[in-house]
Amino acid sequence: MKRLIERGLMFGNLIRISSPALIERYNRALKQLTGKKTRLKSFHVDISGYSPEVGDSLGDHLYLNEGGCNRQFILLTTEQKTAPLLNAQFSTSRGILRQFIEENEAKLFALTAKDAVAGELLNSVYSVEEPTKLFDIRQVTIEADTTEAHVKSAEELADKIERFKREEDAWWDDVLIAEMIGLAKKTGDVTRAPLKLKKMTFGQDNFWTKHFGGLYVFRDVENPAAICAGGKAELGELPIKYVFDFTDRNEIAIFLELNDLVEPIVKARGVDAAAILQQKMDFIVVDVAAGKGEKLDHATRRDIRALTRRYAADLPEEFHGLASLLRWAQGGGKWPRITSDHPAYFYTLRAKPHKDRDLVNMLLAALTPKDIRQLFICHKERFYHSYAGWSDAKKTYVAEFLEREYQVDKAGARKALFGEGEPMEEPAPLPEPEDLIELVGPRGAVRRRK
Template sequence: MDKLKQANLYRSELIPVSGKLVERYNKCLVKLGFIETKLKTFSIDGIGWSPEIAEEKENNSYLNNGEANPHGIIISPLQKGKPVYLPFHTFDRDIMKFVFKIHGEKIKDITRDSAICLDFDQGIDAFYEPLDVLKYNNIAIHFHLIDNLDKIKDEQLKLVETFNRDNNFIDETIHKKLLDSAKSYGDLRNRDLNLHELQFTTDSFYTRAFGGVYILRDFITPIVVFEDEKWYKEAIKDTNYEVLIYHIQQPELMDKLRDHVIIEYDLEKVVKTKRYERIKKFEMAQYLNKPQHPIKDILNDPILYKSYLNKLDIESRKKVMSVERYLEKLETSNQFKIADIVDLKLFEALHQPHSSLDAKHQDLIWKLLVNVSAKDVLFWYWYDKEAFYSSFKTWDDSFKDWVIETISNNI
């Protein structure tokens, strides 16, 4: 990962946490029902997730009380606008934007000396069956302050009220209570610590529950796509919902997405794009076996590229050039079928969200398409960073250099 870090492509916007902030973060963990971290320093993203703590706990979802109960932690106003690096749902980023939009000023004040625990309550205590994810609708966002600071404020106000009543101003016991509270928590009387509950409505989304599930419910018919085959097989037994259910590697899925005007393709158009160029070079790299030149040079130098293309065995060469071969044959006859010439996974990678979709749905469908066939390193990095990082570790160093250059030149 060092290469990615040096290029600022690996979690480069994390916020460092140390000192008092560690103490406050731990209080949030305890309040949410988790065990404190033993780390003295770590970093967090926009929702309060820390890669170092995840590694310590050997649990990427350590901020979840089960898959149905995710949480967040805010200890700094600097979290506003920061990425959510490992969202449990694709709408997590939108939720955090919403939280800071409504409560941003209060958060800035509260986090001067406190921290905020976020409870994302979708009205589901626990998941029991894979299609329980369809129950997601409205999410209530509850806020809880560590040390019950809001309740301490109420106590201070009551003490002041008591102090001002009759001759209580001479009562040394009340004096002491006021002073002790002020020393411990400061003067809270004029601070607005009330973070009222927020409501967030979901539509189509992806969740990491049940091994990863896409819920597409803003289209002709609701479609549920499972990444995990075990949960897919379990879900198709459930007849309580009128939805279409697919495993992500089922060829029928792409047919249905095209039929429902969710995705589209145009091979003649796409071959002229930089995206196709990236995909084709990625495909080429998969067939390079112990090349004499660095892979980066082969992919960037047209002469070297052509040289190594011709060194591939005939079947590999056909796969790399399958789209061009199909389009050439199409010029002479329309009898040829895409499936007969173009490699299936390459063909799937050349799809895109339908142009009629709004931006929010396009992002979700791009993520789905990347998970169906990950061949565009740029979109892979954008839409499924964790899977990208896992694959990146296995690549040749020179190929890594090409990938980093490709991504860096496009962001």
């Protein structure tokens, strides 16, 4: 992984922690959450406060995510909102954490100025030892406070202030006044600077999880299904009507079409379809050439064309299917019939713009592993796993390509693939109970979330 790390393609945008004060706060939070401490003098953290260096030193890279179910987090600075989430077990976790930080940024900025904020992404399931447990997860709620309980103390102080205002004899209640003074020394004036963090709950209807070899769950669609990267027989009976694995190509294609989740790249707006198809073909050529022992350092498009000619007889059906579609896109060929049985089929698709666009592109990336750019952008867990098994020649080419074509302009690369006006979407928080009337009025049913 050295090539990726040196180019900022792995462990990039992590937050460096080297201040003794911050390390001391981190250890207080770590002790509170896990009972452990680190002796490291500097390390890097992701959006959740997880550190690969600390994980190495503790011999436990799930030290903030025991069982991979309810992720705990440590916030030392609001700058963590721009960091990635490493060792993700659920596709929704980073978006949830980022929105929590952004919605509470001013208060978190004040709290982290003097203490670490520790918390947890809570759901009703505490273990996912059985695949069926995943389907009991419906919501994720964030619970957080400082290690010295500033938020809880602020809530207690606010309650006592209200009691002081409400009760006629409160002026003579020495115990109440002493309690208020004691809490105020810790929290400051909560009437002027409230420390209450916004409670946020997120729906967990459609998601990917790393558990059980990788599972894509789609419940909030017209035709629900679960799609597993491993064998579906190993999962047993699941509480959802349809369960597919990657060998069920026709069924997955029908599922995507019935739910209107995908569109052909050649018919998508705002993209250069021919350029995308050509790049996918180049990746396939690189895969074949690397397997033949070719050196691919600093390989140019001209070099890849030469390799295409050299290994034309060895190129797989994916290449030939995309080549026929490219000829049509460039106006020099007839429309090719590429059905879901064809190995190139899923390479010809992208997700339509909708709330689960990123999840669908993640699924497509797993179904088209030779498209290394989409795999890296949409499914980093699977990319890093695949990368470890590639030849040195392919590793070198991929690292150089991603540094040259993606790392220098991430937004531009995503625009080239996904088009204009379609930012990477985050999970939407559910409305709190008092907000429901604003959505539907004092009468009438609550609308189903889209």
